[in-house]
Amino acid sequence: MISANLQKIVDSSVDNNKINHCYLLKTYKGVNLDDNLIYMVNKFTHSSFDNLSEIHDPNIVVIDASKENGRGVKKDEILDLFESSNFSNFTDKQHKIIIFKNIELASNAALNSLLKTIEEPSNNVIFILTTTNPNRLLSTIKSRSFIININKQDTKEIYDFLISHNLNSDFAWFFSHLFKDTSEIKSIERLKQYEKIENVLEIVSNSLKNRYLLAVYLTSMNKRELHDELFFNLVVLKFIFSWNWAKLNLIPPLFRKIATKISNSSIDFKSCLIIIDRYLSLVDTNANLFLQGQKMIIKLMEFYE
Incomplete structure (x- = not known):
């Protein structure tokens, strides 16, 4: 889905011939920006591409720094790319576009090479950067970029999408609060396995009396081959824990009993959310996720006391 905010900015830039040399798209983890990136490329180059994968134009380069979407990018490759942006064989009227996803x-x-490049930009070179963690970027990169905020999809949009795919209304409500964008939803059929969420709810409910039930459950997924499952379950836990502050009348009856228990509990759920967030922020880094997972689980048990 193309952000109305981005569309307005890009259209105005093109119409007034005031295209910036560096754009920074700032959003939330999980939001797919490909539609927005394609829109920018098509507007800047007067093209009609449908997706990034079909672009084979040598003057349009797409790279991704995340491990999740490939092997990552080596330092020398990035340095060569930035250096070559000064010596491209494009005409005076043709733009060279370098898209750098997950720049943080x-x-x-x-990053230092990028800074040097955007400080002294070549004619007709446009950098489009994306980030979900702007705090990790050099302040000088941010100050030299035109920052465009891309908001996550409204929960109502995601809810309607799930209902249109025949999900149970209660679980459509539940999942609409887990995903930030419909593009995050890899398998509708998997979401229809409601018993998995019911199992997590039961574990959370029972862990209010015996905290080690939650520890055993999370530890069972703290393995390399199950880390994706662990990440998803932690997102589920975050949402369930957030019911501690929710208005009960806004929660569907199916989940209201456990929500009431959480609301009446003395557990430090705020600290639980912080430690889970801290762990999830390590997903695309070189951190030892097994060891960090162990530390997270131990911390959660401390907050359960």
């Missing part, structure tokens, strides 16, 4: 995950050397 690039090395310091690459």
